[in-house]
Amino acid sequence: MTQIFDESGNIIPVTILKVGPCVVTQVKMKSKDGYDAIQIGYGNVASKSLTQPELGHLQKSNIQPLKYLKEFRTTEEDEFSIGQVLNVDSFSAGEFVNVRGKSIGKGFSGLQKRHNFTRGPMTHGSKNHRAPGSIGMGTTPGRVLPGKKMAGQLGNKITTIKKLKVIQTNSEENILVIKGSVPGKPGNLLSIVSSD
Numbered sequence: 180m181t182q183i184f185d186e187s188g189n190i191i192p193v194t195i196l197k198v199g200p201c202v203v204t205q206v207k208m209k210s211k212d213g214y215d216a217i218q219i220g221y222g223n224v225a226s227k228s229l230t231q232p233e234l235g236h237l238q239k240s241n242i243q244p245l246k247y248l249k250e251f252r253t254t255e256e257d258e259f260s261i262g263q264v265l266n267v268d269s270f271s272a273g274e275f276v277n278v279r280g281k282s283i284g285k286g287f288s289g290l291q292k293r294h295n296f297t298r299g300p301m302t303h304g305s306k307n308h309r310a311p312g313s314i315g316m317g318t319t320p321g322r323v324l325p326g327k328k329m330a331g332q333l334g335n336k337i338t339t340i341k342k343l344k345v346i347q348t349n350s351e352e353n354i355l356v357i358k359g360s361v362p363g364k365p366g367n368l369l370s371i372v373s374s375d
Contacts, residue, residue: 180192180193180194180195180360181193181194181195183346183356191346191358192358192359192360193346193356193357193358193359194356194357194359194360194361195354195355195356196354196355196356196357196361196369196371197352197353197354198266198267198270198353198354198355198371199221199264199265199266199267199353200221200264200265200266200353201219201220201221201264201265201266202219202220202221202242202245202262202263202264202265203217203218203219203259203260203261203262203263203264203265204218204219204220204236204237204240204242204245204248204261205217205218205236205240205261206218206256206259206260206261207250207256208256214252215252215253215254215256216250216251216252216253216256217250217251217253217256217259218248218249218250218251219248219249219251219265220237220242220245220246220247220248220249221245221246221247221249221368222245222246222247223243223244223245223246224244224245224246225244226244228244228246229244229246233248240261240262241262242261242262247368249370251370251372266350266353267348267349267350267353267354267355268348268350270345270348270355270371270373271345271348272345272346272347272348273344273345274344274345274373274374275342275343275344275345275373275374276342276343276345276357276371276372276373276374277339277340277341277342277343277371277372277373277374278339278340278343278357278361278362278369278370278371279337279338279339279340279362279369279370279371279372280337280338280361280362280363280367280368280369280370281335281336281337281338281362281363281367281368282334282335282336282337282338282362282363283334283335283362283363283364284332284333284334284335285333285334285335286332286333286334287330287331287332287333288330288331288332288333289309289330290309290311290328290329290330291309292333293328293330293331293333294328296311296328299312311329311330314327314329315327338362339362340359340360340361340362341374342374343357343358343359343361343374344357344358344359345357345358346358355371
């Protein structure tokens with residue numbers, strides 16, 4: 180993340196993303212596959228890095244070995260063809276996008292950090308500072324009900340941030356400048372789709 184200035188001199192917090200280029204590796208149609216989608220690939224690798232089924236799938240379409248494959252549902256599959264290159268030109272400044280990726284893992288976290296619980300009183304002899312308090316009744320049903328908010332693993336999950344505005348695009352470097360933050364650490368793999 181960084182920040183840039185707009186024409187009025189206001190500071191805009193932005194994230195700079197390296198986007199693609201991605202290659203269309205498969206076009207799925209409702210008549211043949213049961214649903215409409217395209218599969219795209221990203222990240223050139225040596226053929227020895229892939230399994231035989233992965234290599235066979237890509238060689239069937241005469242496409243070089245790619246590390247990552249992902250499907251996106253679409254209703255305009257006629258606009259795509261196998262081998263077509265998708266890059267930052269698919270987006271324009273002022274457009275809104277949804278960004279999906281794996282969030283930063285924060286390990287085993289307590290209730291204040293994980294669920295925004297308030298802490299107990301710190302004075303007057305209280306021994307309940309960061310404890311959860313009551314987690315259920317002692318009599319019937321006499322158990323902790325499923326779905327109770329408790330301490331546990333925080334982060335390291337696939338999450339989507341919606342309606343992020345595209346501030347700038349750079350076709351030469353394949354760079355997308357988006358307002359706000361995106362999930363995960365620097366170097367994280369993200370999927371970016373237009374916000375409907």
